[in-house]
Amino acid sequence: MTDEATSSTGLPSPEGASDIIETDYTIGQDNIATKIGPFGLDIHNPVFVISGLTVIAFVFFTLAFQDSVGPIFSDLRSWLTSTFDWFFLLSANIFVILCFALIVTPLGSVRLGGKDATPDYSYPAWFAMLFAAGMGIGLMFYGVSEPISHYSSAFGGTSVGEDGARTDWAPLGAAAGDTATATAIGMAATIFHWGLHPWAIYAIVALSLALFSYNKGLPLTIRSIFYPIFGERIWGWTGHIIDTLAVFATLFGLATSLGYGAEQANAGLDFLFGWTVSDTSKVILIVAITAVALASVVAGMDAGVKRLSEINMVLAALLLLFVIIVGPTMEIVSGFFANLASYVEYLPALSNPFGREDANFSQGWTSFYWAWWISWSPFVGMFIARVSRGRTVREFVICVLLIPSLVCVLWMTAFGGTAISQIVNEGYQAVADAPLELKLFQMLSQLPLTSIASFIGIVLVIVFFVTSSDSGSLVIDTITAGGKVNAPMPQRVFWCSFEGMVAIALLLGGGLGSLQAMAVSTGFPFTIILLLACYAIVKGLMDEPR
Amino acid sequence: MYAKIMVPVDLEHRERLGKALKTAADLAKANGAPICYVGITATTPGPVAHTPAEFARKLEAFAEEQAAAQGVVASAKAYTSHDPTVDLDKVLEKAIEELGCDLVVMASHIPGFPEHIFASKAGYLAQHAKISVFVVR
Numbered sequence: 041m042t043d044e045a046t047s048s049t050g051l052p053s054p055e056g057a058s059d060i061i062e063t064d065y066t067i068g069q070d071n072i073a074t075k076i077g078p079f080g081l082d083i084h085n086p087v088f089v090i091s092g093l094t095v096i097a098f099v100f101f102t103l104a105f106q107d108s109v110g111p112i113f114s115d116l117r118s119w120l121t122s123t124f125d126w127f128f129l130l131s132a133n134i135f136v137i138l139c140f141a142l143i144v145t146p147l148g149s150v151r152l153g154g155k156d157a158t159p160d161y162s163y164p165a166w167f168a169m170l171f172a173a174g175m176g177i178g179l180m181f182y183g184v185s186e187p188i189s190h191y192s193s194a195f196g197g198t199s200v201g202e203d204g205a206r207t208d209w210a211p212l213g214a215a216a217g218d219t220a221t222a223t224a225i226g227m228a229a230t231i232f233h234w235g236l237h238p239w240a241i242y243a244i245v246a247l248s249l250a251l252f253s254y255n256k257g258l259p260l261t262i263r264s265i266f267y268p269i270f271g272e273r274i275w276g277w278t279g280h281i282i283d284t285l286a287v288f289a290t291l292f293g294l295a296t297s298l299g300y301g302a303e304q305a306n307a308g309l310d311f312l313f314g315w316t317v318s319d320t321s322k323v324i325l326i327v328a329i330t331a332v333a334l335a336s337v338v339a340g341m342d343a344g345v346k347r348l349s350e351i352n353m354v355l356a357a358l359l360l361l362f363v364i365i366v367g368p369t370m371e372i373v374s375g376f377f378a379n380l381a382s383y384v385e386y387l388p389a390l391s392n393p394f395g396r397e398d399a400n401f402s403q404g405w406t407s408f409y410w411a412w413w414i415s416w417s418p419f420v421g422m423f424i425a426r427v428s429r430g431r432t433v434r435e436f437v438i439c440v441l442l443i444p445s446l447v448c449v450l451w452m453t454a455f456g457g458t459a460i461s462q463i464v465n466e467g468y469q470a471v472a473d474a475p476l477e478l479k480l481f482q483m484l485s486q487l488p489l490t491s492i493a494s495f496i497g498i499v500l501v502i503v504f505f506v507t508s509s510d511s512g513s514l515v516i517d518t519i520t521a522g523g524k525v526n527a528p529m530p531q532r533v534f535w536c537s538f539e540g541m542v543a544i545a546l547l548l549g550g551g552l553g554s555l556q557a558m559a560v561s562t563g564f565p566f567t568i569i570l571l572l573a574c575y576a577i578v579k580g581l582m583d584e585p586r
Numbered sequence: 587m588y589a590k591i592m593v594p595v596d597l598e599h600r601e602r603l604g605k606a607l608k609t610a611a612d613l614a615k616a617n618g619a620p621i622c623y624v625g626i627t628a629t630t631p632g633p634v635a636h637t638p639a640e641f642a643r644k645l646e647a648f649a650e651e652q653a654a655a656q657g658v659v660a661s662a663k664a665y666t667s668h669d670p671t672v673d674l675d676k677v678l679e680k681a682i683e684e685l686g687c688d689l690v691v692m693a694s695h696i697p698g699f700p701e702h703i704f705a706s707k708a709g710y711l712a713q714h715a716k717i718s719v720f721v722v723r
Contacts, residue, residue, distance in 0.1 A: 060636055068598075068633035153629070154637060160629055160668060254629070257636030340672025429629050525628045526670040 060257040061267060065275045067259045071522050081531060084522035087280055091287035091520060092538075098292075098558070099542055103549035110554040117411070117557040120564045122399075125407035129393035131567045132410050135240040136391075138574050139441050142247075147581040148434030153254040155585055159430035163439075165346050166427055168353035170440060171447070172507035173423045174242060177297065179234070179356075179451055180501050181304060184479040186233070187456025188463070188472055191226030193401075195219065209400045212389055219464055226460070227379040228386040230452050233406065235383065235445040237391070238413040241570065243440040245421025246428060248573040250436075251580050254429050259523020262286040262418055265569070268576045282569070283519050285562060286418035290519075291535075292559035293416055294512040295542040299552045301505045302326045302543070304477035308498050311481050312491070323544055329502060330540030333509035337532045341426075345510050352503050359496050360454055366487050367458040375457045380449050411563030414570065422518070423511045426525075433581065459483045509539060588617045588718075592687035594624045594678055594707075597634045597644060606693035606722040611656035613691065613720070620659040623649045624681050628670050638666050675710040682715055691720040 073082045083089075102109050121128070142148050151157055161169070193209045197216025201207040208214065211229040215221035248265045258264035263279035270278050302322040309315035336344035364372050396402040428436055462468040462483065471482040484493045513536035520535070521527035546552045593610045595603055614621050625648075627634065627641040635641035642664035649662035665681060667673040682690065694708035712719040 066633055067631055154639070253631055254637075257631045260630040338672070341669035342673065344672075426630070523630070524632060525630050526632065529671055532671075 060255075061252075063258070063267075063272065063275075065272070067523050068521075070275070071524070080528045082521055082524065082527045083531065084283075084520055087283045087287065087522070088520040090280070091284045091291070091516075094284065094288060095291055095538075095542065098555065099545055099549075099551065102551035102554055103545065106550060106554070110551070113554040113557040113561070117408075117561050120561055121407040121411055122403040124564060125396075125399075125403045126393040128407045128410040128414075128563075128567060129391060129402070131571055132237045132241065133391050133393065134574060135244050135570065136236050136441075138577070139236075139240045139243050139437050142437050142577075142581075143434055146586060147578070148437065149432055149586045150251075150255070150581050150584040151430070151432045152250045152436065153429040157254070157430045161346070161427050164353070165350060167439070167443070168349040169346060169427050169511070170424055170444065171356075172349040172352050172504065173420050173511045174239070174444065177301065177501065177504040177508060179448070179455075180480060180497070180504060181476060182230075182234070183451055183455035184459045184471070184483050185476050186230045187226050187452060188459055188479065189226075190229040191222050191456075191460050191463075192472065194225045194229075195222035206397060206400060209404065210398060211401045211405075212386065212398055214398075223460055223464070224378070224382040225386065227375075227452065227456060228382040229390060229401070229405070230456060231379060231383045231449050232387065232390045233409045234448040234452060236441060237410065239441045239444050241410075241413045241417050242420045242424060243437055244570055244573055244577065245417040246424035246440065247433065247436060248577045248580070249422055249425035250428050251433075251577060251584075253425065253523075255584055256580065260422070260425065260525065261519050261523040262422065262569075264523070265573045265576055268579050269572055285565065286422075287516050287519050289415045289559055289562040289566065290419040290512055290516055291539060291542065292555050292562075293419065294508060295539050295546060296552050296556040296559060298326060298329065298505060298509065298539065298543040299547040300556075301501070302329070302547065305498065305501050305505075307475070307477040308481055308494075308501065311478055312494050312498060319548060322547055325502075326540055326543050326547065329505045329509060330537060330543075332506045333513065333540075334533060334536050336506060336510040337513050337536050338529065341514070345507065345514065348503060348507050348510070352500065352507055355496055355500050355503065359493065359500060360451060362489075362493055362496075363454045363458060363484075363487070366489065367454065368461050371461055372454050372457055375453045376450055379453050379457070380446075383449065408560070411560050411567075414563040414566045415559050415561075417566060417570065419512055419515050422515045426514075426518075455480070455483065458487075462486055509536065513539065588613065588619045588689040590685065590687045591617075591619050591621045591689045591691060592624055592682060592685060593621055594626075594681075594690070594692045595645075595648065596693075597625055597641075597648060598632070603693050606691055607652065607656070609720065609722050610691035611652070611658050613689065614656075614658045619689075620661065621649075621652070622685050622687060623652065623660060623662045624665065624678065624685070625662070626665045626667050626670050626674055626677050629666050629668070638664065674707050675714070678707070678711055679714060682717060687717065689718050689720065690715060691722065694721050694723055 070085050071082055072085045190211055194214045198206055198214045199208045211225055215225055252258045252264040253260040258267055261283055263274045263282045266274045302325040305325055306317050306321050310317050315321055336348055459471050463472050468486055471479055474482040480497055481494050484490055513532050516535045517532040518525055546555060591610055591614050610621055625645040627638055629638055635644055645662040645664045649660040653660035665677050667677050692708050708721040712721055
């Protein structure tokens, strides 16, 4: 059925032709509209109940049987990332190639939301939300530490154990004692983990959801991607399982990173203001972050999530500019182009899935990262889909893949490059020796106006957590309401607070590591889901009017 | 007394609208005023429609149906919102302004405990709108 272009009164614009899928399923038909106490609910049966209960059960078992459960989950994660390293690397390459293909082929001119749809958000607001949800917090912590790690291991050269396997963690063939090459490899490896590949993963999930929702009329929930493969069966248990898995990965991903985030923010506050590192301060931080996130979800997409993301973007840009201006400016500017060139130069070798000599690096870093990004992709992808209506596929892929990748190159060059330069040129070892959560602050302490910059840094860390938490709650709420975005307010309040409580339980009970391992392990089934999504995207786009 | 009446409708829960629709129609006939039915949708597919365009068509069909059934002059106006759960009140305020209505008739539920935390839609409008608001319970 073709949805004819009608300029019906009242709408900002006609939607134009798109290819609606005909199905007898009505969105919300499996929902239960009920009341718990005085609060009205409109929840998907059984996704809401199953995901809520499984999460509670998992937290309970992890806390009760910590010593035995912890190792099982982390073994599962290492087994998956080392046995299926080729699978993760190969799949991620496929996602990047598909994205580039969408830019250059005529399929790129399909518009999300129908031929005449207009964008829901302006470019700055859209970018701000893409970034805040996508990787904001990671950039704060790994922007300084990861380039240093790869630089140091590459500079240290290779070493071989008794069994003939390499024992070092250096990327590729390393560069023993060669500062320039070690820097190039280190920066290329870091950019590789934060550039095209992760954003391609997000783009695939987001694009398939947006396509099947805005153009095909299916509900905005993960199961809709599977319509071309499973047909009407996605409304049954097949779909329930997919959605529950997505909620599960999102909630554990958010709760564990909130828990770790509180630890890191606490360490930062201790370093800057002498805030004692203790469980109490961490719980206070989680409660504070959750409270702000709650205020933001209650204020809604435009007044809450969008506004916070914009504030974040401005703060991040200020910090970046600050580091570029007061840091080694010329080195950063020339480094940007040099690092971009190194990235392009080493990309084929770094992304090669087979016959790798640097198993520690390709399995321990790359494969782990890919599983990690993929486990985040239902959440980030769905959020990106929610804000991307009205863009063409080409515009979408360029803006979700290429521009964020370039920003990551600049960010890594400014933060990592400055830190490497401090180590190499100034012999400043403290930044290399500092624990992960303090590296950013150690680097900033060598620059002028330390206290102001560090303060902005700590505010950014906290606001990035808030934006992850509020956008995550909206996503979980939509999935557990069967794709309805207008479910009653108490539901999103529930998910947002629940996430904070799970984080506190894991922090105090000590299950953060094992459940994070569990969340990352969901990256494996999701990789298969994403490969199917690639097929669904191409098939879905072919049927669209261009 | 009234020149144009606005009636916000939730097409997903038509069954709850009966009394408000009847009240609005009676007032419209008494005053010889037209009714404008206003609906708000998210841009994502929902229970009522797959696209905002389809939503607008359904709302127009609803208005025509009401015009015939109640014997009133009716029109329809659909609005989109990024987050209807939250923005509904603000969109309705904007609609009052844009449509130049001087009376709102809308259905609401009996207030309970949650209204202490989140104001009901009709409650918000009654408090903030510059024109008369008739809340039908």
